[in-house]
Amino acid sequence: MAKATDTSGTTPVPQRLLAAATRLFAENGYDRTSVQEIVEAAGVTKGALYHYFGSKEDLLQEVYARVLRLQQERLDAFADADEPIERRLREAAADVVVTTIDNLDDAAIFFRSMHHLSPEKNKQVRAERRRYHERFRALVEEGQNAGVFSTATPADLVVDYHFGSVHHLSTWYRPDGPLTQQQVADHLADLLLRALRP
Amino acid sequence: MAKATDTSGTTPVPQRLLAAATRLFAENGYDRTSVQEIVEAAGVTKGALYHYFGSKEDLLQEVYARVLRLQQERLDAFADADEPIERRLREAAADVVVTTIDNLDDAAIFFRSMHHLSPEKNKQVRAERRRYHERFRALVEEGQNAGVFSTATPADLVVDYHFGSVHHLSTWYRPDGPLTQQQVADHLADLLLRALRP
Amino acid sequence: MAKATDTSGTTPVPQRLLAAATRLFAENGYDRTSVQEIVEAAGVTKGALYHYFGSKEDLLQEVYARVLRLQQERLDAFADADEPIERRLREAAADVVVTTIDNLDDAAIFFRSMHHLSPEKNKQVRAERRRYHERFRALVEEGQNAGVFSTATPADLVVDYHFGSVHHLSTWYRPDGPLTQQQVADHLADLLLRALRP
Amino acid sequence: MAKATDTSGTTPVPQRLLAAATRLFAENGYDRTSVQEIVEAAGVTKGALYHYFGSKEDLLQEVYARVLRLQQERLDAFADADEPIERRLREAAADVVVTTIDNLDDAAIFFRSMHHLSPEKNKQVRAERRRYHERFRALVEEGQNAGVFSTATPADLVVDYHFGSVHHLSTWYRPDGPLTQQQVADHLADLLLRALRP
DNA sequence: TATGAATGAGAGTTCATTCAT
DNA sequence: AATGAATGAACTCTCATTCAT
Structure with a gap:
C-alpha cells in the first residue's frame, strides 16, 4: 500500500502524479490529501500538476x-x-x-x-x-x-x-x-x- | 436518508446535534460537512456544540x-x-x-x-x-x-x-x-x- | 486620498475594513488590491473580514x-x-x-x-x-x-x-x-x- | 465591441494579438484577462506572444x-x-x-x-x-x-x-x-x- | 519563429476552534 | 448554558513568465 514513488527519475510527470495521488488518496482519503502533498510526493510543483490535470x-x-x-x-x-x-x-x-x-x-x-x-x-x-x-x-x-x-x-x-x-x-x-x-x-x-x- | 431535524422543539440539544450531524455526514461526508452547517441544521450556535461535544x-x-x-x-x-x-x-x-x-x-x-x-x-x-x-x-x-x-x-x-x-x-x-x-x-x-x- | 486608517482603536471592525478597502481600491484598483493588504491595513485578520463580509x-x-x-x-x-x-x-x-x-x-x-x-x-x-x-x-x-x-x-x-x-x-x-x-x-x-x- | 478575431488567416501575428488583447481587455478588464486567453483568441501560443511583446x-x-x-x-x-x-x-x-x-x-x-x-x-x-x-x-x-x-x-x-x-x-x-x-x-x-x- | 512543459509566488476563501462575555 | 467575534493555518487554484528544444 505504500510503494515508493519515483520522484525525479524517468517516469513521465503525469504518471508520477497519478501514482502519488493514488497512494495518498488510499492512505488518507481524498479530502485529507492536499494538492501540496501530492506534488511533493511526485517531486514536482503545483503548476506542473495543473498543467496536466484540470483539478x-x-x-x-x-x-x-x-x-x-x-x-x-x-x-x-x-x-x-x-x-x-x-x-x-x-x-x-x-x-x-x-x-x-x-x-x-x-x-x-x-x-x-x-x-x-x-x-x-x-x-x-x-x-x-x-x-x-x-x-x-x-x-x-x-x-x-x-x-x-x-x-x-x-x-x-x-x-x-x-x-x-x-x-x-x-x-x-x-x-x-x-x-x-x-x-x-x-x-x-x-x-x-x-x-x-x- | 433526509429526515427533517427538529431545529427548535423539545428534543434536547445534544440529540438534535447528533441527528443533524448524522444526516449531514451521510449526505456530504465528514470532511465536507462544516461545523457551521451542523449547528445551523440543529438550530443552535457553535458555542452550544462545543459545550456538549469536545470536537x-x-x-x-x-x-x-x-x-x-x-x-x-x-x-x-x-x-x-x-x-x-x-x-x-x-x-x-x-x-x-x-x-x-x-x-x-x-x-x-x-x-x-x-x-x-x-x-x-x-x-x-x-x-x-x-x-x-x-x-x-x-x-x-x-x-x-x-x-x-x-x-x-x-x-x-x-x-x-x-x-x-x-x-x-x-x-x-x-x-x-x-x-x-x-x-x-x-x-x-x-x-x-x-x-x-x- | 491616503487618510490613515485606525488599525486598532475604537472604530468597529467592519468600518475599519471598509475604510481600508476604499482607500486601497482607489489607489491600486480592485483587482490589484489583495485581501491580505486590506486586512493588514485594517489591523485585523482574514478570518475577521470573512466574518463580516461574504467576499x-x-x-x-x-x-x-x-x-x-x-x-x-x-x-x-x-x-x-x-x-x-x-x-x-x-x-x-x-x-x-x-x-x-x-x-x-x-x-x-x-x-x-x-x-x-x-x-x-x-x-x-x-x-x-x-x-x-x-x-x-x-x-x-x-x-x-x-x-x-x-x-x-x-x-x-x-x-x-x-x-x-x-x-x-x-x-x-x-x-x-x-x-x-x-x-x-x-x-x-x-x-x-x-x-x-x- | 466583439468583432471576431482572425485566428489563423493572413493577418500578421502581432496585429492578431493586439486585436485579441484589445477586445478582451475591454470586455473583461486588463487584470481579468489572462495571457492564455489572449493567445487562444489570437490562435497562437504563448511563446509567440513573448516573441513579439516583452510582457x-x-x-x-x-x-x-x-x-x-x-x-x-x-x-x-x-x-x-x-x-x-x-x-x-x-x-x-x-x-x-x-x-x-x-x-x-x-x-x-x-x-x-x-x-x-x-x-x-x-x-x-x-x-x-x-x-x-x-x-x-x-x-x-x-x-x-x-x-x-x-x-x-x-x-x-x-x-x-x-x-x-x-x-x-x-x-x-x-x-x-x-x-x-x-x-x-x-x-x-x-x-x-x-x-x-x- | 515558435512550442509547451514547468515554475513559484500569491490569490481568495474556508474552517475548527477559542474565549470574553 | 450559550453567544458570536476573531483567529490563524491550510486549502485549491491561477498566472505571467522562462527556457530547452
Missing part, C-alpha cells in the same frame, strides 16, 4: 477510469471464453478478487471516495460501473436459464452480494495474512458458486 | 458508538436464543441487514468515514467491531463443528463475505426499489446459508 | 451602496426644494460635484471598478444608478417644459454630459490645485446652465 | 499608443484647418466623439486601465495625454482671446468638462440606441459651444 478532482477521476477500464476488459475476456457457464462465472468471480487485491489502493479509493466526485463525473462513473455490473449479472442469468444455477435469488442481488465482498476486501485483507490472494479468490468464488447450487 | 470528531465517534451498541445488542440476543444453530445464524444474518437498512445513514458513515477518526479512537472502534465479528464467527464455527455447515471455507472468510454485502447495502439499496428490506434480508441470509450447505 | 466583492458593493445612498439623498433634497427650477438644477449640479470631490476615492472606484462586480450585483447597482440619473433628467425636462431651458439637446444627453464631467473629476482634480472644490462646482454647474440657455 | 503590459501600452497617435493626428488636422475658431473647435469636439465611439473598446481600456501601467510607462502616456489636452485648450483660449467665447470659465476646466463626457461615452453609448454616433457627436459639440457663448 484535484480530475486526478481522482483518472484513478477511477483506469481501474474501471482494467476490470471491464478482464471481465469481458472471462465472460466471452469458450467454456461452460459454471466455469466462466467461477473464473470471473475469482479474477475480480485477484485484480482487486492487486490494486487494493484503487479499490479503497473507489468505494470510499466516489461521493467526492462532482454530480456530473459521478454519473459518468456510475454508468460505467453499471455496465460492469450488468455484464456480470448476465452470466448469472445465463446459468439460471440453463438450469445450472438456482433461481431462488434474483441475479441482481447475487451480483451485489459478491461485489460487496470484493468491495470489503480493502477493509480486511492484508498481504501478510494467512491466505494468499489466490486462496482468498478461490474461496470467495467458491462461496458464490455454492450459494448458487440448485 | 467535531467526538460527534462522529458518538454516531459510531450508537450504531455499534445497537448492533452488538441485537446480535447477542439472536446468538443466545434457544434455537438450532442454523436458525440462529439465519436470523442474525437477516437482522443485521434489516437494522442496517433502517439506519442506512449510520452505515454509510461507518464504512466511509472511519479513517477520519484519530488513531486512538479508531483503535477503539476497531476493537468493538472485532468483538462483533467474532461473535458472528463463533456462530459459523458452531455450525461447522456440529456438521451442519460446510467446512470448505474458513469461518472468518465466511463472515467477511456476509459483512461485505451488508457494508455494500448503502451503495445500492433504495427504499423505493423492487424489494422490501425484509425481502432483501431474507435473500441475503438465504445466500449465506445456501453457501454453507455441506 | 471581497461584497466589500466593493458596500462602497457602492454607501455612495449611492448618499448621493441619492442629496439629489432628492435639492430637487424637492421650493425654488425655481433653474436654481434647483444649478444647486443639484454643483452639489454632486462637491460631494464627489469630498469622496474622490469612492468616485474613482465607482467608475473604474463597476465591471468587477458579478452580473447580478452589477445589475442592482446599475438600477440604482438609473434611478439617480432619471431624477436628474426630470429636473432638466421640467425646465425644458417650462421654457427656461433649451430643448435643442435631449435631456438624457444633457445629463450624461454633466455626469461625464463629474465622473472625470477623479482623473484631474487635485486638492492643492488652483481652484477650491466650491469654485470647481460652481464653474461646472455654470457650464451646464449656460449650455441650457434657450 | 502583457507591453500589449496594453501598444493599445494606448495606437489610440493616442490617432487622436492627436486628427485633432492637429482640425485645429490647423483654415477656418473660423468657432468652427474649428466645434469640428474637433465632434470628431473626438465620433472617433471615440468608433473605438469604444480602446476608450474603455484607456480610462479604466491606465493605472495598470508601470509608473514609467504611465508617466509617458500621461505626457502624451497632456499634449493632447493642451492643444485642445489652446483652441478654447484662442476663441476666448478673440472674444467669441465667454471667459467666465477657465479654459482648462472647459476642456475637462468636454473630455469628461467623451470619457463617459463607453459607459452609456450603445450602437443600437436612438442616436447615431454623428448625432451624439453634434449634440455634445453643440453643448460645448452653447456653454461657451458669451
Whole structure:
C-alpha cells in the first residue's frame, strides 16, 4: 500500500502524479490529501500538476477510469471464453478478487471516495460501473436459464452480494495474512458458486 | 436518508446535534460537512456544540458508538436464543441487514468515514467491531463443528463475505426499489446459508 | 486620498475594513488590491473580514451602496426644494460635484471598478444608478417644459454630459490645485446652465 | 465591441494579438484577462506572444499608443484647418466623439486601465495625454482671446468638462440606441459651444 | 519563429476552534 | 448554558513568465 514513488527519475510527470495521488488518496482519503502533498510526493510543483490535470478532482477521476477500464476488459475476456457457464462465472468471480487485491489502493479509493466526485463525473462513473455490473449479472442469468444455477435469488442481488465482498476486501485483507490472494479468490468464488447450487 | 431535524422543539440539544450531524455526514461526508452547517441544521450556535461535544470528531465517534451498541445488542440476543444453530445464524444474518437498512445513514458513515477518526479512537472502534465479528464467527464455527455447515471455507472468510454485502447495502439499496428490506434480508441470509450447505 | 486608517482603536471592525478597502481600491484598483493588504491595513485578520463580509466583492458593493445612498439623498433634497427650477438644477449640479470631490476615492472606484462586480450585483447597482440619473433628467425636462431651458439637446444627453464631467473629476482634480472644490462646482454647474440657455 | 478575431488567416501575428488583447481587455478588464486567453483568441501560443511583446503590459501600452497617435493626428488636422475658431473647435469636439465611439473598446481600456501601467510607462502616456489636452485648450483660449467665447470659465476646466463626457461615452453609448454616433457627436459639440457663448 | 512543459509566488476563501462575555 | 467575534493555518487554484528544444 505504500510503494515508493519515483520522484525525479524517468517516469513521465503525469504518471508520477497519478501514482502519488493514488497512494495518498488510499492512505488518507481524498479530502485529507492536499494538492501540496501530492506534488511533493511526485517531486514536482503545483503548476506542473495543473498543467496536466484540470483539478484535484480530475486526478481522482483518472484513478477511477483506469481501474474501471482494467476490470471491464478482464471481465469481458472471462465472460466471452469458450467454456461452460459454471466455469466462466467461477473464473470471473475469482479474477475480480485477484485484480482487486492487486490494486487494493484503487479499490479503497473507489468505494470510499466516489461521493467526492462532482454530480456530473459521478454519473459518468456510475454508468460505467453499471455496465460492469450488468455484464456480470448476465452470466448469472445465463446459468439460471440453463438450469445450472438456482433461481431462488434474483441475479441482481447475487451480483451485489459478491461485489460487496470484493468491495470489503480493502477493509480486511492484508498481504501478510494467512491466505494468499489466490486462496482468498478461490474461496470467495467458491462461496458464490455454492450459494448458487440448485 | 433526509429526515427533517427538529431545529427548535423539545428534543434536547445534544440529540438534535447528533441527528443533524448524522444526516449531514451521510449526505456530504465528514470532511465536507462544516461545523457551521451542523449547528445551523440543529438550530443552535457553535458555542452550544462545543459545550456538549469536545470536537467535531467526538460527534462522529458518538454516531459510531450508537450504531455499534445497537448492533452488538441485537446480535447477542439472536446468538443466545434457544434455537438450532442454523436458525440462529439465519436470523442474525437477516437482522443485521434489516437494522442496517433502517439506519442506512449510520452505515454509510461507518464504512466511509472511519479513517477520519484519530488513531486512538479508531483503535477503539476497531476493537468493538472485532468483538462483533467474532461473535458472528463463533456462530459459523458452531455450525461447522456440529456438521451442519460446510467446512470448505474458513469461518472468518465466511463472515467477511456476509459483512461485505451488508457494508455494500448503502451503495445500492433504495427504499423505493423492487424489494422490501425484509425481502432483501431474507435473500441475503438465504445466500449465506445456501453457501454453507455441506 | 491616503487618510490613515485606525488599525486598532475604537472604530468597529467592519468600518475599519471598509475604510481600508476604499482607500486601497482607489489607489491600486480592485483587482490589484489583495485581501491580505486590506486586512493588514485594517489591523485585523482574514478570518475577521470573512466574518463580516461574504467576499471581497461584497466589500466593493458596500462602497457602492454607501455612495449611492448618499448621493441619492442629496439629489432628492435639492430637487424637492421650493425654488425655481433653474436654481434647483444649478444647486443639484454643483452639489454632486462637491460631494464627489469630498469622496474622490469612492468616485474613482465607482467608475473604474463597476465591471468587477458579478452580473447580478452589477445589475442592482446599475438600477440604482438609473434611478439617480432619471431624477436628474426630470429636473432638466421640467425646465425644458417650462421654457427656461433649451430643448435643442435631449435631456438624457444633457445629463450624461454633466455626469461625464463629474465622473472625470477623479482623473484631474487635485486638492492643492488652483481652484477650491466650491469654485470647481460652481464653474461646472455654470457650464451646464449656460449650455441650457434657450 | 466583439468583432471576431482572425485566428489563423493572413493577418500578421502581432496585429492578431493586439486585436485579441484589445477586445478582451475591454470586455473583461486588463487584470481579468489572462495571457492564455489572449493567445487562444489570437490562435497562437504563448511563446509567440513573448516573441513579439516583452510582457502583457507591453500589449496594453501598444493599445494606448495606437489610440493616442490617432487622436492627436486628427485633432492637429482640425485645429490647423483654415477656418473660423468657432468652427474649428466645434469640428474637433465632434470628431473626438465620433472617433471615440468608433473605438469604444480602446476608450474603455484607456480610462479604466491606465493605472495598470508601470509608473514609467504611465508617466509617458500621461505626457502624451497632456499634449493632447493642451492643444485642445489652446483652441478654447484662442476663441476666448478673440472674444467669441465667454471667459467666465477657465479654459482648462472647459476642456475637462468636454473630455469628461467623451470619457463617459463607453459607459452609456450603445450602437443600437436612438442616436447615431454623428448625432451624439453634434449634440455634445453643440453643448460645448452653447456653454461657451458669451 | 515558435512550442509547451514547468515554475513559484500569491490569490481568495474556508474552517475548527477559542474565549470574553 | 450559550453567544458570536476573531483567529490563524491550510486549502485549491491561477498566472505571467522562462527556457530547452
